[in-house]
Amino acid sequence: MKIRVGIVGVSGYAGLELMKLIQQHPSVELVAAMDVAELGEKSLDDLHPRLRGMSNLSIFPPEKERVEGLQLDTAFLCTPDRASYELAPRFRSLGIRVVDFSGSFRLKNAGSYSSWYGFQHANQELLEEAIYGLPEVNSKAIAAAGLIANPGCYPTSVILALLPLISAGMIETGSDIFCDSKSGVTGAGRGAKQELMFSEVSENFRPYSPVTHRHAPEICQELEWDPGNFTFVPHLLPTNRGIISTMYVKFHAQVSSAELEAEYGNRYSGRPFVRILGSGRLPELRAVNHTNFCDIGWRLTHAGRRAVVFSAIDNLGKGAAGQALQNFNIMHGLEETAGLL
């Protein structure tokens, strides 16, 4: 019998991506398509012409009484921060496991929310219950989790690339890390904004929110790295999907490419979705888009005292829906790659 799941936020890009993945998953059944937006009588077909004829589910708002009867095992919240903040306790109170795509349960310090997310966070209990859902780092905790804070797209690309080097003590304590990231536009959601129109994005490229992007504290928290020594500069690419992060780091001592390869290999041994390219091939979007992979490569400089590290993910895949399903697989003792290869 298939595991019964629901999605809140089917109208957006992450919700659509998750529906496509679930369709290919052998042991999951989508039984509830929910949304917090006022969609009127819109059907899934209306929202996503790609899904025409593939589902008869009608869309409804995630009201408690309607959710109760559904016997959901797990709910995926593909919702904005405040919506998730309100919905997560509702689902948890019904005993439903939650994988939340928003930032609302990622920061451990409730006090950080007012400055980074613009609202007061008063749910300390769920913050403590929440597991940061990066399977390559937290798989044990994920397996037992009731609430997964699915990582941000940029943080996924950065943490997977830097954590092995930091936790091995290779990067010089107190040195600067510069992280220059570039993302396709679906990372900004599907709401109509002039600055995201085709005629503004196509043939354009630009930095945005440099230094002040809300993914910076999430990255530093997980890397246990002093935010004072971390500079994060995101840019908007004229592509639909994909993130490349280019990171500049300084080592304690001279390092060889073989040592880096050993360190990464050690950390990600047996992890099916991290591909170590080493100092030869370079990560690129087309290699990871429409997949759940994170590709990592590098170049040494300064005779091995510094390095440029590159990582690539699909922001809707490993950066959102793919990773959510990977977490789900681990939570349910399924093959980690089920539905994802």
Added chain:
Amino acid sequence: MKIRVGIVGVSGYAGLELMKLIQQHPSVELVAAMDVAELGEKSLDDLHPRLRGMSNLSIFPPEKERVEGLQLDTAFLCTPDRASYELAPRFRSLGIRVVDFSGSFRLKNAGSYSSWYGFQHANQELLEEAIYGLPEVNSKAIAAAGLIANPGCYPTSVILALLPLISAGMIETGSDIFCDSKSGVTGAGRGAKQELMFSEVSENFRPYSPVTHRHAPEICQELEWDPGNFTFVPHLLPTNRGIISTMYVKFHAQVSSAELEAEYGNRYSGRPFVRILGSGRLPELRAVNHTNFCDIGWRLTHAGRRAVVFSAIDNLGKGAAGQALQNFNIMHGLEETAGLL
């Protein structure tokens, strides 16, 4: 001394294009940048970063008392239909010549407006004064005009290609004309709409408003062709600019490519912005984008009894701002190509 002009609608793409063209024009000075949208304190730099540092004009609404003192010779209305409908008489009453980019003065029959444009048109006087501003057809009337109805982008591409054949009596009376047009997204304006977001348009292509697009009556009126035998199907291209129209026509009698070439050559002799490619090279967007040219080519079929005619223009150039400036040049006895080559 330069001719003093104003633009209403500087916030949109046609307004921007016109400002760029005027900047290169040796005998025109932009003295008023107006808009009907609520732009707050926004400057031209805010709206169009390309213009940074190039103009000190501040933006104001086109209120009568503010316009009066400006000693404008000509006003360009790069405004939506209803705005133009209200603004044109205001400027005319001040003795200012008007080049209007909207559809509000293009249809001769006031009664057509309710069905095609969704509002009642009650300004018969201006409809009669208005000259359809297609310089290759109406240059004499344009020279003396007080109000120019600048042609629609699709109509420009279609009329220039078909009028010579129809007025020469080559196309079989009562036969069907099928017009399959494709346009870049700036034709749809700069207002934020989900369907025009990069993530919806990129890697996409689709027909829209087939058969019912409001440019069909305009085309038939100018071609003097029975709308019952004209099928117009526009499509949205994932490009910023440009229109290709592919038209399928039937001749009275067998026709040779040389005869077509002679007919077009005759019609457009001395017209600097129509390029006849004949039956060899084919029109394409990159040849006309960022120019005021209309390229026309064809292929004969059915042993010369039918033809496929292709035309290409830049929807913001010959389809809007370029054509407006060409009209302006003719209105003022300037070199027709001034500022446009």
Added chain:
Amino acid sequence: MKIRVGIVGVSGYAGLELMKLIQQHPSVELVAAMDVAELGEKSLDDLHPRLRGMSNLSIFPPEKERVEGLQLDTAFLCTPDRASYELAPRFRSLGIRVVDFSGSFRLKNAGSYSSWYGFQHANQELLEEAIYGLPEVNSKAIAAAGLIANPGCYPTSVILALLPLISAGMIETGSDIFCDSKSGVTGAGRGAKQELMFSEVSENFRPYSPVTHRHAPEICQELEWDPGNFTFVPHLLPTNRGIISTMYVKFHAQVSSAELEAEYGNRYSGRPFVRILGSGRLPELRAVNHTNFCDIGWRLTHAGRRAVVFSAIDNLGKGAAGQALQNFNIMHGLEETAGLL
């Protein structure tokens, strides 16, 4: 036990697409990755970074002695016309079933090849054995076929849209059919050509090979329509994938949208990959790209005496690799949708 298949032409886009699809197919195993190009020591990873770490197959040329020992059940030839012309008999002589992506076995008349494909076709035997692999039309013959001529991408989009209307006798005999098609660039292959460079295609759009494209005779053959009354005009879209065909047809008698819907519904009842949109929604690329669907919609004109019919497919999906796998499924008595939903 999985069915053993090989692919010739793994270096191109259709070959890559097929490998991705086979990876998700529950009962197929790719055991041989072949190519006719000189690839040196290149691995699948080198050719397609997306496949990194997903296959250990090395690439070899399809020489008879190397193929013999492989116990292949089926070979997919994702090869150019002449290569397929030579390879198909080689594989057939080894008793291997063949699905050929090229045009070399699609035209029934061997004599047509010199004018349309530029080479003399002398393999009448295989031309007769070959089944035109359009499952919605030929599924019985496909089930028993030794050699499938997988349809061209444009023909798939046109035939699925027009065949129901023609075979029902609705389209007026001897009337003109105008077919205005638009395709993404992968349809032109992966060989380096200046005209297909990003800097030539992006922000561009153009017709090519109007009237003379080699897919025209294939379409007319399958529709049993007089080529003298069929006009085919392809255009190149600045997208990676997808085809929209816009077709203009004339009916014998007045037709209602309900009648069209009934006719299509009747023809495609039980066919999982044709979606009839009717006179409401319109086909678009994003609804079909990365799927095996063909979407069909229409608008009536001339009070139901004529229609514009639209169809959309993914040229690499239903127009190539997806359709090939659909044929394969039918050939092997598998679920028609296996690996394709």
Added chain:
Amino acid sequence: MKIRVGIVGVSGYAGLELMKLIQQHPSVELVAAMDVAELGEKSLDDLHPRLRGMSNLSIFPPEKERVEGLQLDTAFLCTPDRASYELAPRFRSLGIRVVDFSGSFRLKNAGSYSSWYGFQHANQELLEEAIYGLPEVNSKAIAAAGLIANPGCYPTSVILALLPLISAGMIETGSDIFCDSKSGVTGAGRGAKQELMFSEVSENFRPYSPVTHRHAPEICQELEWDPGNFTFVPHLLPTNRGIISTMYVKFHAQVSSAELEAEYGNRYSGRPFVRILGSGRLPELRAVNHTNFCDIGWRLTHAGRRAVVFSAIDNLGKGAAGQALQNFNIMHGLEETAGLL
């Protein structure tokens, strides 16, 4: 009377851009269109459909005897490195002033060419004569120059942003500078390469030649910065044009944004093509593409001890043809902005 110029390399993108600019220049006449590629009978119209009907020049190879009679004042070499290396002395020997777009005369040290450019440089004389053509830095020397080494596109974007800070002694001596640059594809030329095809570049993004790109030594030479402390990482954008460079620098002492603004303002006072955006607005491609501007902006970090500096140019404008014409204007005592605004 107009100044007579010739272009070698009219078949490429920089050559095309230069022809478009010259067309708008009031005092320059293009009298010779040359190329080193074998173009057969191709006309300018064939190479660049945009130029149809705009020039009657036929294309010829830059042989000495053909050049001699032309009475050229200046030749623009839009040619690859080795071609320029051979052509520059030929034109100089005829007393023709040369603006060279290649890298062949940019590096002061002839010995550097074998490692960075792959050929032995033996023309010490011309290396010494050559003036690095960055008008905002070298305008006096440019005015008198016989041979201009027109700067590389990346170097232009980096040097204009960093030189004021370095020459003012603000950047900490011996500290690391990380330069993360992103360029559109026309920077890679017009030669057909698989990796530059639309289907490989669209929806893709990737680093290339990190650390080892040949523009690094040019940048360090002009900045007089130790190459050991300079890390240059270029990336390929899916756009036709434009470069954004994102640079990470460390200051000697705490710096305020006002101080930066004063320093830049001082350096570029009176320079018409550098726009200082300060710490508010951010550079972006659409603001500079199709212009000769370089936009510079920044964000301070580490309480003013470090900064992220952004610059944007059009690689074909300020990064190639625009800058060449700016140099030309200075060389001839013309208005620096002639033909460029």
